[in-house]
Amino acid sequence: xxxxxxxxxxTPIYIxxxxxxxxxxxxxxxxxxxxxxxxxxxxxxxxxxxxxxxKAYTMLKNEGFIIMDRRIGAVVNPSGFSATKEYQETLTNDxxxxxxxxxxxxxxxxxFINICNKIYCDYEIKKK
Amino acid sequence: MNxxxxxxxxxxxxxxxxxxxxxxEDIFFxxxxxxxxxxxxxxxxxKNKYYILVLSLGIxxxxxxxxxxLTFSNPILxxxxxxALIFIYYGIYIYCNKRTLELKKSMKWQYNNKxxxxxxxxxxxxxxxxxxxSPWWFLIPLAIIAVNVLVAYIxxxxxxxxxxxxxxxxxxxxxxxxxxxxxxxxxxxxxxxLTLIMYVAYxxxxxxxQQINSKNPTESLEKxxxxxxxxxxxxxxxxxxxxxxxxxxxFTTIGLIKVTSSNIMVFPFxxxxxxxxxxxxxxxxxxxxxxKIRLNKNSTKDSENTDRNDDSYWKFGIFYVNRDxxxxxxxxxxxxxxxxxxxxxxxxxxxxxxxxxxxxxxxxN
Numbered sequence: 316x317x318x319x320x321x322x323x324x325x326t327p328i329y330i331x332x333x334x335x336x337x338x339x340x341x342x343x344x345x346x347x348x349x350x351x352x353x354x355x356x357x358x359x360x361x362x363x364x365x366x367x368x369x370k371a372y373t374m375l376k377n378e379g380f381i382i383m384d385r386r387i388g389a390v391v392n393p394s395g396f397s398a399t400k401e402y403q404e405t406l407t408n409d410x411x412x413x414x415x416x417x418x419x420x421x422x423x424x425x426x427f428i429n430i431c432n433k434i435y436c437d438y439e440i441k442k443k
Numbered sequence: 444m445n446x447x448x449x450x451x452x453x454x455x456x457x458x459x460x461x462x463x464x465x466x467x468e469d470i471f472f473x474x475x476x477x478x479x480x481x482x483x484x485x486x487x488x489x490k491n492k493y494y495i496l497v498l499s500l501g502i503x504x505x506x507x508x509x510x511x512x513l514t515f516s517n518p519i520l521x522x523x524x525x526x527a528l529i530f531i532y533y534g535i536y537i538y539c540n541k542r543t544l545e546l547k548k549s550m551k552w553q554y555n556n557k558x559x560x561x562x563x564x565x566x567x568x569x570x571x572x573x574x575x576x577s578p579w580w581f582l583i584p585l586a587i588i589a590v591n592v593l594v595a596y597i598x599x600x601x602x603x604x605x606x607x608x609x610x611x612x613x614x615x616x617x618x619x620x621x622x623x624x625x626x627x628x629x630x631x632x633x634x635x636x637l638t639l640i641m642y643v644a645y646x647x648x649x650x651x652x653q654q655i656n657s658k659n660p661t662e663s664l665e666k667x668x669x670x671x672x673x674x675x676x677x678x679x680x681x682x683x684x685x686x687x688x689x690x691x692x693x694f695t696t697i698g699l700i701k702v703t704s705s706n707i708m709v710f711p712f713x714x715x716x717x718x719x720x721x722x723x724x725x726x727x728x729x730x731x732x733x734x735k736i737r738l739n740k741n742s743t744k745d746s747e748n749t750d751r752n753d754d755s756y757w758k759f760g761i762f763y764v765n766r767d768x769x770x771x772x773x774x775x776x777x778x779x780x781x782x783x784x785x786x787x788x789x790x791x792x793x794x795x796x797x798x799x800x801x802x803x804x805x806x807x808n
Contacts, residue, residue: 317660319561322751345564352567359769360562360653 316344320361328363332371337380340391342441348393351381378402447712448512448612452505452528454719458726458778459497459532463490465726465779467656467734472539473760473776475752478658480552489542496535504528512612533761536777540760547754556749561660566653574668575649575675583679584638587686588631591693595627602627602697610692614707630693634686636804640797641682648674651781652770654732657748662738670733674780677725681718688714726779756786 316339320331339345351357354372358365372389375381379397384390398406417427469476471486472493480486508524515521595602602622609618620626648671656663691710694700729736756765761777766786771793775782783790 316564317561317655317664318564319559319657319660319748321557321559323558339564350568352564355769356567357562357564360566361560362652362765362768362770364767365769 318361320363328361329367329371329374332357332368333374336371336375340380340396341438344441345391347391347395349391350384350387351389351391353388447708447716449505449509450716451712451719452508452512454716454723455528455532456497456501456505458719458723459501459535460494461723461727462536462778463493465730465735466776467731469656469750470731470776472536472543473757474540474543474547474754475750476543476547477552477554477749478556480547480550483546483550485546485550486543489539489546492542493535493539496538497532500531500535504531537759537761543760544754554749554752556658556747558751559657559748560751561655561657561663561748562653563655563660563664566664574671575645576672576679578642578645580679581638581642581645581682584634584641584682584686587683587690588634588638591631591634591690592628594694594699595631595697598697598699599624599627601699607696610707612708614704616704627697630689630696633804634689636800637685637689638682640800641678641685645675645678647772647781648678651772651774652768654774656734657746657750659743659745661743663732665738666733666736668733669736670729673725673729673733677721680721684714684718722779729779731779732774 318332318335318339320328322328324331326334336345336351345351351372352360354365354368358368361368372381372383376383379399380392381389382392414427463472469478469481472489476486504527508521508528511524512521604622605619606622606626607616607618608620609616611617620629653667655667688711691700695702695707727735756763756768757776758764761782762785763773763776763782764786765784768784768786771784771787771790772781773784774780783794785791
């Protein structure tokens with residue numbers, strides 16, 4: 316899978332890393348059980364500090380996306396991903412803010428759902 | 444003899460001339476240039492100046508060095524001459540590097556596209572296995588060494604008591620050593636160390652940092668993989684050719700092959716020229732990092748991204764110094780191949796050790 320990091324972006328690099336890995340899983344570019352580069356290897360390839368990669372990997376681990384196998388290293392969680400209660404809360408909160416801003420800018424419910432549909436479709440296509 | 448030496452110095456001149464051509468598309472004399480500036484007139488002027496300088500300084504120096512090498516048998520003079528050659532060629536490059544940096548600064552070329560770094564997560568898995576030619580091929584140069592050891596052992600009674608230790612550039616012996624159960628293995632030892640060095644160079648290809656072009660990462664990745672594979676084959680071939688060359692010299696020294704002194708340098712020179720010419724051919728075909736390789740498949744669409752502006756790490760456009768970069772080996776900006784990250788102390792130690800080995804090798808003989 317190809318990972319792209321924007322060094323000038325306002326988004327911190329560890330967040331960019333985390334998002335792209337989650338996106339990769341969603342698109343099917345990273346499959347369950349697939350191994351990811353080691354912390355050192357990824358830091359070396361991108362040219363960033365190991366702490367940054369570590370931070371991203373730790374977040375991904377805590378959220379259940381990857382597991383750290385002692386022999387292989389970082390691996391995409393082979394047992395798949397569930398929507399924990401915690402996650403559903405976070406999802407609702409995040410959407411709350413996004414929808415709040417959308418309504419203030421007069422984005423209709425239908426427009427918003429259209430956008431959501433398109434994004435879901437994109438992921439479904441890519442997964443095939 | 445004259446013609447071989449002239450050819451080798453001329454080939455070095457040819458290598459300097461192709462440097463701008465084989466460099467990556469967005470690197471001009473070690474400086475990263477944004478796409479919209481590729482056809483800039485002032486940039487072309489610097490390029491033309493480079494060619495003029497290389498030719499106007501290189502041709503007389505090549506002629507002068509050829510003359511010195513043929514007239515004097517003085518290795519110190521030759522070393523000074525070669526060093527002068529290196530300084531002049533690098534000097535021209537550094538001058539162009541400075542001019543390009545000044546131009547980039549004065550034109551304030553903006554990077555309109557997003558500056559990014561793109562990597563492939565599977566690269567580190569694949570690179571150690573299939574992306575290089577199989578290491579088992581190194582058995583061939585090793586077998587050649589074994590043959591030398593065997594022959595030295597079996598042929599021992601027939602080896603002359605006083606063996607030639609060194610031939611000068613005319614093929615005339617100018618140093619001797621006594622035959623002993625130790626000295627007959629001098630050449631195989633040299634060959635072993637050389638093969639080891641080539642093996643390490645081969646491994647370095649695999650260890651080097653992945654560098655993919657953000658503009659078209661899928662294509663860039665494929666080209667880079669092919670480039671690494673090609674270079675690994677090249678190192679295997681050089682290793683084998685060098686060992687064949689040393690076998691010839693060894694067999695001549697122990698008297699197994701009898702060659703007149705005027706012919707003795709022909710074979711080694713031919714091999715040297717072969718090695719240099721094949722490096723030129725590969726460089727022109729592949730380009731640095733594989734940038735000139737043509738892929739047959741439909742090319743993927745270019746992205747909006749471009750690579751990071753990391754000129755500040757490249758001193759003189761030649762030396763990469765970046766303490767924050769964990770990687771040890773990185774693609775050169777000057778020419779084809781890899782260089783070391785001088786910002787990492789351990790690799791500077793490694794580099795000095797390598798030079799040290801070569802010096803020791805020289806003084807053993």
